[in-house]
Amino acid sequence: MTLTATSFDWVRQLVHRESAIVLQPGKEYLVEARLLPMAQQRGLSGVSELVESVRNRPDPAVTRRIVEALTTNETSWFRDGDPFTALTSTVMPQLVAARRPDERLQIWSAACSSGQEAYTIAMLLSDALPNATTRVSITATDLSREMVERTRAGRFSQLEVNRGLPASMLVRHFTRAGNEWEIAPALRRMVTASECNLAAPLPRLGPFDVVYLRNVLIYFDLPTKQGILNRVRQIMRPDGWLFLGAAETTLGVDDNWERVVLGRGSAYRPKKGA
Amino acid sequence: MTLSQTQPITELLDAATVQSICDEVWPSLVGDGEAFVPVPVPPPAELVSAWVDIIGPWTGSVVVTCAPATAEALTESVLMTRPPTVVDDEDVADALGELANVLGGNVKSVLPGESRLGLPQIGPAPARGRLDDVRALVGQWRGNYLTITVQGTAPHPSGTEVPQ
Amino acid sequence: MRALVIDDSRAMRRIVGTILKDFGFEVREAGDGQQALDVLQEGKAESWVPDLCCIDWNMPVMDGLQFVMAVRANPEFRQVTLMMVTTESETGQIVKALAAGAHEYLIKPFTADALRDKLALLGLLPEGVSA
Numbered sequence: 302m303t304l305t306a307t308s309f310d311w312v313r314q315l316v317h318r319e320s321a322i323v324l325q326p327g328k329e330y331l332v333e334a335r336l337l338p339m340a341q342q343r344g345l346s347g348v349s350e351l352v353e354s355v356r357n358r359p360d361p362a363v364t365r366r367i368v369e370a371l372t373t374n375e376t377s378w379f380r381d382g383d384p385f386t387a388l389t390s391t392v393m394p395q396l397v398a399a400r401r402p403d404e405r406l407q408i409w410s411a412a413c414s415s416g417q418e419a420y421t422i423a424m425l426l427s428d429a430l431p432n433a434t435t436r437v438s439i440t441a442t443d444l445s446r447e448m449v450e451r452t453r454a455g456r457f458s459q460l461e462v463n464r465g466l467p468a469s470m471l472v473r474h475f476t477r478a479g480n481e482w483e484i485a486p487a488l489r490r491m492v493t494a495s496e497c498n499l500a501a502p503l504p505r506l507g508p509f510d511v512v513y514l515r516n517v518l519i520y521f522d523l524p525t526k527q528g529i530l531n532r533v534r535q536i537m538r539p540d541g542w543l544f545l546g547a548a549e550t551t552l553g554v555d556d557n558w559e560r561v562v563l564g565r566g567s568a569y570r571p572k573k574g575a
Numbered sequence: 576m577t578l579s580q581t582q583p584i585t586e587l588l589d590a591a592t593v594q595s596i597c598d599e600v601w602p603s604l605v606g607d608g609e610a611f612v613p614v615p616v617p618p619p620a621e622l623v624s625a626w627v628d629i630i631g632p633w634t635g636s637v638v639v640t641c642a643p644a645t646a647e648a649l650t651e652s653v654l655m656t657r658p659p660t661v662v663d664d665e666d667v668a669d670a671l672g673e674l675a676n677v678l679g680g681n682v683k684s685v686l687p688g689e690s691r692l693g694l695p696q697i698g699p700a701p702a703r704g705r706l707d708d709v710r711a712l713v714g715q716w717r718g719n720y721l722t723i724t725v726q727g728t729a730p731h732p733s734g735t736e737v738p739q
Numbered sequence: 740m741r742a743l744v745i746d747d748s749r750a751m752r753r754i755v756g757t758i759l760k761d762f763g764f765e766v767r768e769a770g771d772g773q774q775a776l777d778v779l780q781e782g783k784a785e786s787w788v789p790d791l792c793c794i795d796w797n798m799p800v801m802d803g804l805q806f807v808m809a810v811r812a813n814p815e816f817r818q819v820t821l822m823m824v825t826t827e828s829e830t831g832q833i834v835k836a837l838a839a840g841a842h843e844y845l846i847k848p849f850t851a852d853a854l855r856d857k858l859a860l861l862g863l864l865p866e867g868v869s870a
């Protein structure tokens with residue numbers, strides 16, 4: 302049986318309530334494709350049957366899995382390049398000069414997916430700073446529990462290490478574990494992973510010197526984007542740096558940021574007195 | 576390393592690892608959305624195999640076996656041909672051989688020690704050695720019989736083959 | 740941009756070649772390392788020098804590692820970017836290829852996205868193609 306309009310609507314509302322992700326009409330195919338395996342696993346013939354069964358017997362574990370199944374976790378190493386080039390060429394040198402040597406530099410990969418962004422930063426900084434493992438701490442968060450666990454494990458498939466990771470870094474920072482690759486323990490210790498819903502009041506985090514908030518605002522409506530940018534700014538250092546995804550901007554969303562051109566890309570900094 | 580010290584493939588490689596290799600190879604080499612499903616179906620009358628040898632602390636072959644028609648369909652899928660383009664025997668030997676090569680390389684990389692990989696071969700499946708030195712995944716692709724067999728070439732320790 | 744795709748499997752040459760052509764590369768092919776050296780030599784007459792070689796490892800006649808060493812030993816081809824595209828995937832093998840002078844390493848199987856990511860790393864993506 303194909304997805305009924307009421308079932309789609311129920312999923313759309315659930316996902317919006319729990320994650321703020323907007324599923325526009327027309328995304329029925331996405332709901333169908335992502336939830337069908339889950340329905341079949343439960344011996345149900347289709348997604349509408351799955352929805353019916355949760356509506357009749359609410360189960361937080363199942364609703365969580367539905368929401369997580371509708372997140373898009375696509376990511377890669379050194380994604381878009383520029384935000385990482387800027388980190389080592391401009392951002393880190395300035396921060397290192399501005400902070401006391403015993404002050405930890407705090408970096409946040411918000412919406413970290415399976416951890417490629419956080420470990421890209423860890424690899425770069427461990428190469429760039431002699432004392433990176435003690436000088437830097439990286440917080441990686443995601444809505445999805447599965448993604449947080451994957452980040453914590455620091456294990457990647459062959460297909461994943463093929464996506465943008467320079468071969469020289471693969472051999473230096475990873476060891477094989479069966480047919481997967483495991484990040485070096487010292488780098489894994491630089492990263493602390495936890496669950497965090499960006500669309501809800503934030504847990505006690507930060508204050509952050511650098512925030513990577515990339516390829517996640519695209520899923521939200523304008524008020525949600527505004528709320529997130531505002532809350533993120535509250536837990537950033539006044540001279541901190543924010544990186545957004547290539548298709549994302551604060552312009553026209555939240556005026557309290559100043560856009561700075563860095564090489565071929567750009568970053569955002571909290572406006573003074575905002 | 577003497578024969579008695581060599582562990583059989585069943586000690587070195589579990590079925591889940593072979594399956595996880597297939598889960599990467601099928602969607603990226605055979606095509607988007609394609610999968611090797613480890614649910615057996617009855618074997619067809621005629622079979623064709625492609626394999627690569629692994630030579631090292633463990634020596635043997637990684638063999639892909641299916642019906643000739645399945646091999647042809649695999650080739651069309653790998654090459655993304657559209658009708659009226661047809662694939663010839665050489666295309667099939669080449670594509671099935673490359674599938675064996677990619678599977679073989681990934682299997683080799685999870686085995687202990689340093690090994691070498693041979694070039695792909697095609698024909699009737701090579702003879703098996705010790706019968707306890709075989710890790711076979713019997714399953715299907717698009718409903719058609721297909722097996723992936725990782726089999727040693729070391730003869731049975733007694734020197735005689737155990738009858739099947 | 741020009742590329743030379745070296746693989747004994749013509750299916751693989753076609754897969755890699757098709758992706759590269761989509762990114763605007765002009766592609767030539769060779770079935771082993773020796774053939775590839777011949778293509779490079781012949782290309783010189785018409786000043787056809789590739790920007791990129793995609794190189795399988797296990798091939799008859801001359802394997803990919805030997806090809807990398809031969810190209811690196813020839814200063815005429817200093818500008819050519821060498822990327823292994825192979826199912827060989829142990830750390831030791833990757834190190835060996837990099838030490839011989841390969842610039843990048845893509846493990847088979849790979850997706851078109853993975854090849855594009857590598858081109859981006861190597862600075863070989865044409866303008867207008869987003870990484």
Ligand SMILES: C[S@@+](CC[C@H](N)C(=O)[O-])C[C@H]1O[C@@H](n2cnc3c(N)ncnc32)[C@H](O)[C@@H]1O
Nearest residue numbers: 320372374376412414444445498499500515516
């Ligand atoms: C496309 S990935 C981006 C990963 C990485 N930042 C990058 O740019 O490659 C989007 C991630 O956002 C997460 N996500 C979606 N909604 C979220 C929310 N409300 N709070 C936190 N994370 C969320 C998803 O689970 C997914 O892992």
